[in-house]
Amino acid sequence: MPRLFTALEIPAEIGESLARLRGGLSGARWIDVENYHLTLRFIGDVDDRTARDVEHALYAVRRAAPIVTLGELSAFGGDKPRAIVVRARPDPAIVELQAEQERLMRRLGAAPEARKFTPHVTLARLRGASPMAVADYLSARGYFPSLKFSPTRFVLYSSRNSVGGGPYVVEAAYPFAARREEAVA
Template identity: 30%
Template sequence: MIRAFVAIEPSGETLDGVEALQDRLRIGRAVARENLHVTLAFLGEKREDDLEELHHALSSIRAEPFRVRLSGLDFFGGRSPRVLAALVAPEPRLQDLHDKVRRAARAAGMELARERFRPHLTIVRFREGLHGAALHEARETAAREALLTVPDFHVGEFHLYRSTLRRDRPVHDILATYPLG
């Protein structure tokens, strides 16, 4: 079984800006540069032949390239957040690509969890979740930094990834790339 997802990858200039932001935040555990992505669909554990079927469906997607802009920070995980993410500004072409990827997965026989698409780039993780004074301090720090800008990026392709969970951090490997346009 292969743990997999479909995502877009920010440009180097955007990644530089996110790393600078992570350094300024000094909270939690920064997500490694090579693991920064915007998930279009989390697939979970899949058999290799199912991913091959999905590969063919994803190869048929037609969509125009677009730009992505990060627009603030938010905590995910309810009352005791485990993640700080950079939110993606609304972009109809990103939503359209997300919808097409989900349709391709269904066409390949995959069932995906029903969830609202809230595009984001996870930038910091908190091992135990935040609460109390630590959460208050993290929210203040994030609010100060949320006004700083990170360069937007061009999306000209999307990827099918394998995710290998390791004790120290996950490792994401690109299995296939699908150009837009």
């Protein structure tokens, strides 16, 4: 049974900038640069028939490419930190793309996504990292300059049943209908 999710790929040059944030935190398992992505909809473990239905349903998504702005180094988990992430600004085009995919998945019988959509790129998964160590890591990184890009497509990834972090395989790619006119800096 494949484990599926949809995502925006992170361009290599953005990934290399994000990779410079790795290190200096005990208990962190850093994600390989080639596995950086911005998850849109986690679908989960599905049978082969459902996987084919998901793949075909996503071809109905026809949208202009969003502008992705990564702009805040952060952590998820509060008093029990579980991940170091870079948050993306919740641009309306990204939120609408995710919402459309959520509707499609629900029509196919998938359970509603339990968590509120928070666009981000996971840099590390944490095990046993103290809140103080995470706070020290974040404060040591100081200013985080915004990184912008406009993806050319979104993808359907599969992953093996593991603790996360890849490797991920692109099962299908869905080009955006047109690029937004906004300049990407």
